[in-house]
Amino acid sequence: MSSQQVPSSLRDILADVLEISPEQITPDLSIEMVESWDSFRHLQAILAIEGEYGVQFDPQRIPELTSVSLLQSELEKKGATL
Amino acid sequence: MQNDSERQDLRRSIKDAVSKRDAVAAVKHGRDLLAVSSKPADVMFCASSFAGITDVLQDQLRAKRLKAYVVRSVTVEPVLPFLATEAVLSNYVLDLRVGGYGSYVDEMLNPRSELAKFKPDVVFVLLDLEEIAGRLPDLCAGGIGVGVEEEIEECLVRMAQLLRSFRSGNSARLLLQGLVVPDLASLGDVGEANLRHSLTNAVQRLNQKLAVLCSTIADCVFFDVDRLAARSGRARWRDARMFYASRLPLSLDSFRDYSRGLVRSFSTLFRAPRKVLCTDLDNTLWGGVLGEDGPEGIATGSAFPGNCYLDYQKYLKQLSSRGILLAIVSKNNEADVHEAFQIRSADIALSLDDFVASKISWNEKSDSIRELAHELSLGLDSFVFVDDNPVECEAIRQQLPEVAVIVTPVLEPWKLVEVLAEQPFFDAAVVTDDDVNRLNEYKSQAQRAELASSVGNRDEFLGSLGIVCTFLSALQAPLSRAVQLLAKTNQFNLTTRRHSAAEIEKFASVAGGQAVVVRVRDRFGDAGVVGLALARNEGDSCYIDSLLLSCRVIGRGIETALLAHLGEHALRTGAKRLVGEYIATKKNAPCADFYSDHGFAQRVPSEEVHSDSAFYELDLTASAPTSPKWITLEGKESNELSASAVFTS
Numbered sequence: 029m030s031s032q033q034v035p036s037s038l039r040d041i042l043a044d045v046l047e048i049s050p051e052q053i054t055p056d057l058s059i060e061m062v063e064s065w066d067s068f069r070h071l072q073a074i075l076a077i078e079g080e081y082g083v084q085f086d087p088q089r090i091p092e093l094t095s096v097s098l099l100q101s102e103l104e105k106k107g108a109t110l
Numbered sequence: 111m112q113n114d115s116e117r118q119d120l121r122r123s124i125k126d127a128v129s130k131r132d133a134v135a136a137v138k139h140g141r142d143l144l145a146v147s148s149k150p151a152d153v154m155f156c157a158s159s160f161a162g163i164t165d166v167l168q169d170q171l172r173a174k175r176l177k178a179y180v181v182r183s184v185t186v187e188p189v190l191p192f193l194a195t196e197a198v199l200s201n202y203v204l205d206l207r208v209g210g211y212g213s214y215v216d217e218m219l220n221p222r223s224e225l226a227k228f229k230p231d232v233v234f235v236l237l238d239l240e241e242i243a244g245r246l247p248d249l250c251a252g253g254i255g256v257g258v259e260e261e262i263e264e265c266l267v268r269m270a271q272l273l274r275s276f277r278s279g280n281s282a283r284l285l286l287q288g289l290v291v292p293d294l295a296s297l298g299d300v301g302e303a304n305l306r307h308s309l310t311n312a313v314q315r316l317n318q319k320l321a322v323l324c325s326t327i328a329d330c331v332f333f334d335v336d337r338l339a340a341r342s343g344r345a346r347w348r349d350a351r352m353f354y355a356s357r358l359p360l361s362l363d364s365f366r367d368y369s370r371g372l373v374r375s376f377s378t379l380f381r382a383p384r385k386v387l388c389t390d391l392d393n394t395l396w397g398g399v400l401g402e403d404g405p406e407g408i409a410t411g412s413a414f415p416g417n418c419y420l421d422y423q424k425y426l427k428q429l430s431s432r433g434i435l436l437a438i439v440s441k442n443n444e445a446d447v448h449e450a451f452q453i454r455s456a457d458i459a460l461s462l463d464d465f466v467a468s469k470i471s472w473n474e475k476s477d478s479i480r481e482l483a484h485e486l487s488l489g490l491d492s493f494v495f496v497d498d499n500p501v502e503c504e505a506i507r508q509q510l511p512e513v514a515v516i517v518t519p520v521l522e523p524w525k526l527v528e529v530l531a532e533q534p535f536f537d538a539a540v541v542t543d544d545d546v547n548r549l550n551e552y553k554s555q556a557q558r559a560e561l562a563s564s565v566g567n568r569d570e571f572l573g574s575l576g577i578v579c580t581f582l583s584a585l586q587a588p589l590s591r592a593v594q595l596l597a598k599t600n601q602f603n604l605t606t607r608r609h610s611a612a613e614i615e616k617f618a619s620v621a622g623g624q625a626v627v628v629r630v631r632d633r634f635g636d637a638g639v640v641g642l643a644l645a646r647n648e649g650d651s652c653y654i655d656s657l658l659l660s661c662r663v664i665g666r667g668i669e670t671a672l673l674a675h676l677g678e679h680a681l682r683t684g685a686k687r688l689v690g691e692y693i694a695t696k697k698n699a700p701c702a703d704f705y706s707d708h709g710f711a712q713r714v715p716s717e718e719v720h721s722d723s724a725f726y727e728l729d730l731t732a733s734a735p736t737s738p739k740w741i742t743l744e745g746k747e748s749n750e751l752s753a754s755a756v757f758t759s
Contacts, residue, residue: 044151068187076150087355
């Protein structure tokens, strides 16, 4: 239940896409804190997450999912097993 | 999760290889990872891993580094890591730069644009239907076709103008992406199929015309993306949600097929196709083992599973019809093989005559391929080896890493053609007459070798060949052949500069410039256009920028005749000195002494000159090179066609 822990699968995807180390991926990490996290990386991250968990996000929600915890809770809402 | 632990292991191996800067291992494990995983995160992991070792990719694998500029009307950014990764797997390192949405006209034509400043080696033009023929869907929807053909023609005129104007100001190679045929249109499936002016038919016509347009532009290839979409399924190709939300024209599932297809298309602009296919016999050319099953027992012919092998044979025969040489490399008794081809001739689509050579023995296959390379005077990197035996395949990979290896699916013979067709080794965007005639030429080479052993004296032998050299301006001969020669000649190539068609044209058109090709025939056959030289006068010196000869004709004095031809023309246009240049590569040792053998004196290397080049000088007024007496010369006045015929004396 704790939001302190990012599931390892999500952490690894974000580390690959944003090209940062997995240790940097904390729940609080958000788009403005990472230089490489621009709108295209965001799209890449979304596609990678959708591919990994077999879910599809609502395109209108996509621009709002701007932090690790927001991504995680949206995934949980979609019923993904993290 | 067996697969997942395998993934993690491979990722660790890649990381490890990257930290040790071992490009061979990194690429091998990357290839393995992508074979078991299509997860986008893994592709991005490979992309960033490879990006960290681009220098060793170039040093250890001799990957070709290309600056690529993407001109586009749609979102391509998410695809770029896939593109970069597929490029590395095909031994390219791409420096990618992407232009703005829809600003392609300015980028391509403005000499101060970002594109121009980037100085790309290749430009990818990725425009969608809306951008290049946006009125077409509405016009086609009417069903009777008012204005449809006019719109297609207008679009073609615009694209022709764009590409030609670009070409006149920039020599970067070009890839033009075709259009994906829209899957959903208001005429419905039946109307789309039956009405001549339906959107489906209109877009297909437009694609065909764009492809023809590309073939008329130097160094330009058409990328038929619709073919890929159709193969994988048009509905699957696109993700409407992502297109509407982000203008991304591909679904995530298509990223890899798309990237692979794009790399395969632009490759033809930079690499020559391989020339020889060596096929195994047992369980490859036919089913079963000849030595055990006997000629009547092997599977080939119209009945299953023989028809799988028959189709493979037909595919080989088709490759040979455009000049790919076929050779047999098999461990068998030669007499048995001859018997099988005779007894089963009605069931085999090939005859022994279709093969340029065969190596049927119990020797190591790597030795057989080495012998073939020697006999045909071809580099090992021209060879593809096809065999069902994984041990034989691995042995070739290790002993002859330049040879491309294809393992055939012994338990699934119906995949033989598929396995061969998915490899890019024989891809060519252009086929020339010389390609088509290659089989006869290589066969006559074997006959020549026979004659050489019966005639003792070299000059006498060469005289008996009846060699005729015809000199032509490179502009008179098919320019594509000249570019092809520059691209693929390695052994007898003094500077190994891979000029584009546009650059060759420059040599031909500048005053005091020469761009000459030589066509060679003898009593055994016509070898076609086999040599090329580019030179330019500077002051009273004629500098030879490039001089090369196909390795199948070296050692017959043709190189001397070509040099003499250059010298004569240089004298006529006011030069007093011929200056040759030699840049050593891994492969061109055979021509290292070319200039000194022809009486040139080596210049003392000076500091400011590029250090890889050695320069040689010959005083033309004292000792101009002369053509060997056994060669008959033709077409010596042909250079009048080049603008260089300015007589100063």
